[in-house]
Amino acid sequence: MDGVTRATFCSRNAHKARELERLLPGWSLQTLDVEGWPDEAGETYVENARAKARFGRQHGDPGTWMIGEDSGIEVEALDGRPGLHSARYAPEGAPAIARLLRELDGVPDRRARFVSELVALSPAGEEVAGTGILEGRIAAEPHGSGGFGYDPVFVPDGEERTVAELGDEWKQRHSHRARAARALLAALGAALALVAAGCGGDPKTANHVLAAFFAGGPRARQLGKVFPHKTGSVPCVLEPGGPATVKPLQATCSTDVSLVKPDRAVVTLTEAWNHGAQAHTWFFFIRRSGVVESVVQEGAAAPQARR
Ligand code: ITT
Numbered sequence: 001m002d003g004v005t006r007a008t009f010c011s012r013n014a015h016k017a018r019e020l021e022r023l024l025p026g027w028s029l030q031t032l033d034v035e036g037w038p039d040e041a042g043e044t045y046v047e048n049a050r051a052k053a054r055f056g057r058q059h060g061d062p063g064t065w066m067i068g069e070d071s072g073i074e075v076e077a078l079d080g081r082p083g084l085h086s087a088r089y090a091p092e093g094a095p096a097i098a099r100l101l102r103e104l105d106g107v108p109d110r111r112a113r114f115v116s117e118l119v120a121l122s123p124a125g126e127e128v129a130g131t132g133i134l135e136g137r138i139a140a141e142p143h144g145s146g147g148f149g150y151d152p153v154f155v156p157d158g159e160e161r162t163v164a165e166l167g168d169e170w171k172q173r174h175s176h177r178a179r180a181a182r183a184l185l186a187a188l189g190a191a192l193a194l195v196a197a198g199c200g201g202d203p204k205t206a207n208h209v210l211a212a213f214f215a216g217g218p219r220a221r222q223l224g225k226v227f228p229h230k231t232g233s234v235p236c237v238l239e240p241g242g243p244a245t246v247k248p249l250q251a252t253c254s255t256d257v258s259l260v261k262p263d264r265a266v267v268t269l270t271e272a273w274n275h276g277a278q279a280h281t282w283f284f285f286i287r288r289s290g291v292v293e294s295v296v297q298e299g300a301a302a303p304q305a306r307r
Pocket of ligand 1: 086
């Protein structure tokens, strides 16, 4: 199919499916309408996401990618609960929010994070993964009508309103799921480029890796739009995608490639902008064969890039 990747989203959560559909441009997503889903018995998000994708592989269209997603909200004062068990904490929506607010009644430390893990299995069985994290805090009471789940009580760092108030457009750019989807696309693009580039320890190699990465095909080009920097030009200017009144941002990029084992490397790409006031880091965990095992995005949300 012309530049379109066919995939099956192995989830029963229609909210997640709607969000993901918009987060993977160039992909045609179908859902998996079957019975007998396995329990979420994994000890990590990635294990649960993989189990959903594998269940899809057993029961779904063999010609499509299978995508599983596992997500949750981790509350600092509750030692990371409900975390992996977020869907089973209480029925989604008002009941789960009521329980969370009850548990946090009178607790001053409101810090929390959303985590999303996406695992995609190709028709041939290769696996790629992407992680996205959104840091924030739990509000005193629910506000807003956008999003789903815990969105009415989650205020992201740097914001004063809940995700449900910030709305679906905001979520599409900044949510933990948006970050995981970009990480997944990056993993798919990076795999191609790194086969050619190999791994090394010096900045020249890192820049070579990234230059190849950005030029490496439709998915890498999509990522290039999110990171419109010329590698090696430090600092560089990000053109704002917002209204003409938005000033260009000064960004400084640094890259590093380190071997963690003879056959494994981690490529770190950090952007700091507005004179280091905010920073954003991507970690690519890569095998020498070029297979990207996983990608993690952390830090402040990337500013709007030119589209
Ligand atoms: P599947 O397992 O079928 O994909 P699920 O809803 O059970 O659907 P999870 O096991 O990943 O999905 O549970 C994640 C729960 O965490 C979800 O039910 C919500 O309550 C919460 N959650 C995840 N992402 C969220 C988001 O973007 N906004 C608000 N709450 C979210």
